[in-house]
Amino acid sequence: AVKTGDVLAFLNHLLKHVTGELVVVLDNAAIHRAKAVSAFVEAQDRLSLVYLPPYSPEFNPIEKVWAYVKRNVLGNFCARTTKELRTRLRAGWQRIRYIQLPQRLMAATSI
Template sequence: MNNLSHLTPVYIDETGFETYFYREYGRSLKGQLIKGKVSGRRYQRISLVAGLINGELIAPMTYKDTMTSDFFEAWFQKFLLPTLETPSVIIMDNAKFHRMSKLKDLCEEQGHRVLPLPPYSPEYNPIEKIWAHIKKHFRKVLPNCDTFLEALSSCSCFS
């Protein structure tokens, strides 16, 4: 692979949310197990996909369900690529729905390159820290928000 240092790095990833969050911590007498009930009700799954350039989220989009190849490719082609103003190297994991050959073709047509991360290496993708921040924020604000999108827009990542 040619030297990619002249290209702007763009990290992309997706994450998912259940619209139900649980308490991570509780108190009990020493040696006693904490038990609590969780509703048997199914909660809505929402996926969030975005890119990250210089610490800024770009082209964020939510999707009501788990991520699919078709949705990811549509987001990639219609939302991510048009926001890239300079030749970029797009860095992403090897998730099953990332049809790498098609994504590489789309990128190369516009002067970009794709760099897949090694398997099981989220530590190489800084957007993972953004997802952790958003999920921590959600645990605090979601119970007081009327909608998922209201909670999402209250996060400093989207200000």
Template sequence: MRGNVALRGRLAAAHGAWLVLEDEAAFSMTPPHSRTWSRRGHTPVIRVRGRPRRRVSIAALTCYKPGERSRLVYRPRRDDGRRDGHKSFAWTDYRDLLIAAHHQLGGPLVPIWDNLNVHKAADLRKWAAARDWLTIHYLPPYAPDLNPVEGIWSLLRRGWLSNIAFSTPEHLMQRIRRGLRHIQYRSDLIDGCLTETGLTISP
């Protein structure tokens, strides 16, 4: 599979396209844990306000093209906690994310994403087939180690979200945006996430 992704990277470069990899993640009001210092026998306890089921979902694209600075494009979706509320992205959300990336990057896209049902929705496939700037490929059934966006989530959780008691969903979203904006300006971090997968994109 690594060879196949590398081949698609070369084909994308040959056609002047951006190779983009996509993933989604959910972030709740309960912060991820990190190590800290304390007196022996006195474990620090952080009280968190708000209902734990309140969460923010993010869909993100890491975008690579030889000779260009790597990019990160993302879109949030907030879950209001209601039982009848939609907790995941619809096919139209992925459509809008791809359109936004196309406009920002100014060129054709070759997205590679997982086999999530909504990624293979009939309406999304029909819409994609009518776009000459879009060619979609799929990862194996379970291959998070091949997806550099997993590294983006790791950077976010270990850096901007760890050991913070979020007071409101807005506070959580503010920290997420701050972390993602920082990563957007650091193409070396986006490149490093690709390197961690063992994949390369050659001119």
């Protein structure tokens, strides 16, 4: 699970490695809107955050990938161990790497 400290570390990493003005687009997860994140951003002159509207998977392409994984990789699957789940997910991600994501994901999901 990602926590607020991880978000702060990520933003700090970006500031160290990316020059110029920096705009980061985030979803509305609570960790992205935490007071500590807001305070950190206010203290940075060249960093600003833009939040996606709530419940807008069409603006967040990874949501289509997750929907595909849930439906086609993990659907009707109940892992007995974390190792079994990990193996299934790795195989699924390998499959995703070789499909044409935009066309296949749009067809495979109802999003």
